[in-house]
Amino acid sequence: PQGDTNASLPSPLSNNSRQAAAVPHSLAAGRPAAMLRLRSSILAHLLLSPATSPPLSPLHRLLSAAAPAISTPTTGFAVEEYLVSTCGLTRAQALKASAKLSHLRSPAKPDAVLAFLAGIGLSAGDVAALVAKDPLFLCASVERTLAPVTAGLSGLGLSRSDISRLVSVTAGLFRHRSIVSNVQYCLPLLGSFENLLHAVRHGSSLVGSDLERVVKPNVALLQESGLGVCDIAKLCLNRPRLLSRNLERVQAALASAEALGVPRGSGMFRYAIEAVASFTEEKITARVDYLKKTFRWSDADVSIAVCKNPYLIVKSKESLQCRSEFLISEVGLEPAYLAQRPAMVCYSLEGRMRPRYHVVKFLKENGLLKRDPSYYTVFKESEKYFVDKFICPHKEAAPHLAEDYAAACGGEVPARFRFT
Incomplete structure (x- = not known):
């Protein structure tokens, strides 16, 4: 826009300012919703519109013009109450946050920040979460910090929605x-x-x-x-x-x-x-020792296993113990076999390996397999491959197999899968 920015602002702004200045203090402190919406809209336009150049001077004049409508006596600003009624914090959050804002004597700067946040699209819930996380955000200068940062990010190609989401997760970092x-x-x-x-x-x-x-x-x-x-x-x-x-x-x-x-x-x-x-050298050593003990691996075995699948280091002890008992004690696989195929140790036990093992065992017990399959293949292949290979070909001989397999994947052990 050309010419004086104040002259181009809608006339209701000055009317609202005069009205707000004339109402009792208790109403002025509430900052009527219409006033905030108007100021938010203007701030968003000034901050984000590429046609506004430069945005800072008009913004300064806007905030200065709006100040009389949002000012309160310097000795009467109740920070905690403001955080609850205007920012949406709980009483407990407000009590904690107000300790960092005890220097505030007026809501002028917090009001400007709230208008800025509304202008870039933050919801009331987002604002409450942001203020609870970083109360000092309310003390940031819109003109010297928040507006330039927003303009800079917009210049990188970020949309208003992107910027609002970034504000929500970065909190205080956005003030730099x-x-x-x-x-x-x-x-x-x-x-x-x-x-x-x-x-x-x-x-x-x-x-x-x-x-x-x-x-x-x-x-x-x-x-x-x-x-x-x-x-x-x-x-x-x-x-x-x-x-x-x-x-x-x-x-x-x-x-x-x-x-x-x-x-x-x-x-x-x-x-x-x-x-x-995330581990210290000592913790890594302890994890490697636990793998050796749990899977009965030699130094060479554990070196092979960890080199092929480093994620073994981060598996919980309980998880490793359960898989060792299943793969070695129940399925009967050799420790060296597992060391060469360590991905097996990371597959879901209840949702993948155990149900598939039940199916293969059922087929073997009933003479429906011509030869023993590789358990590595049984466990590693996709769900579609497993169903096509081990369930679909036996629909006539074992009509309930698909149903029993689905039940096993849900944590049950169907009667036909129980063998003595």
Whole structure:
């Protein structure tokens, strides 16, 4: 728009301002919904419209003009009550949050922040969650921080919806202008905004870490170890905190992965890093010892197994024990056989292996198999393959087999699957 911005604003703004200034303090403190909606709409237009240039000066004038309508006496602002009635926090949340906002003497700045959040599309529930997580967000400067950050992210191609979701998951990190350069770097690294959002939502501080001293050196180290950009993206999605750790901890994770017997540059190295990223060297050693004891593996066996499937390291002791009892004691597989095929140790026991074992055992007991199948094949193949291979050919000889198999997958043991 050309000319003076104030002159182009709808006339109801000045009318509402005069009306709000004239009502009693108790009503002014409530900030009528129509006033907030109007200010939110104007703020959103100023912040996000590409035709507005520059947005900051009109925004400053707007907030200054609106200030009389939202001001309260400097000694009468009840922060806790404001957090409950205006921000939607519970009384307990408001009590905790108000300790960080005790310096506020007026709702002017919080009102501007709430109008900004409404303008970029945050719901009342999102706003309440954000304020409860980061009360100081209400003290951020819309003009000096939030508006420039929003404009910067919009310039990277993020939509208003993208920005509102990013605000919700980053909270206080959004109050720092460095978030724009971090997002600009991480978007191509992770491949998409959805991947970035996933990483941040699951604990990554990528958008708040120092790019030059933390993130970029970690990425360079991983690339030197043979990981490509796609590998780093997948690694970050599964271990979102890895790239925001200090360089020494990432180096330690690489060394631990290599110590498992997985060479750098191999296709399994990324999985090995994922497996050990959250463990100390002592814990990794203890896990390897437990695998040897539980599956009766020699040093060579456990080295083969872990090198082929590093995720064995992260399986719970209870899970490993149950699979050992089933695969070795019940099915009768040899420990060395399992070491060469460690994926079997990671399949679902109750939802996959046990029901399929019941079917194969039934077929063998009733002479319906010409030869014993490989249990590795039985357990690893897709559901469609298993049904086509072991159930469909026996519809006439065993008409209830499909029904019994479905029951076994649901946790039952049908009478026809019980053998003495």
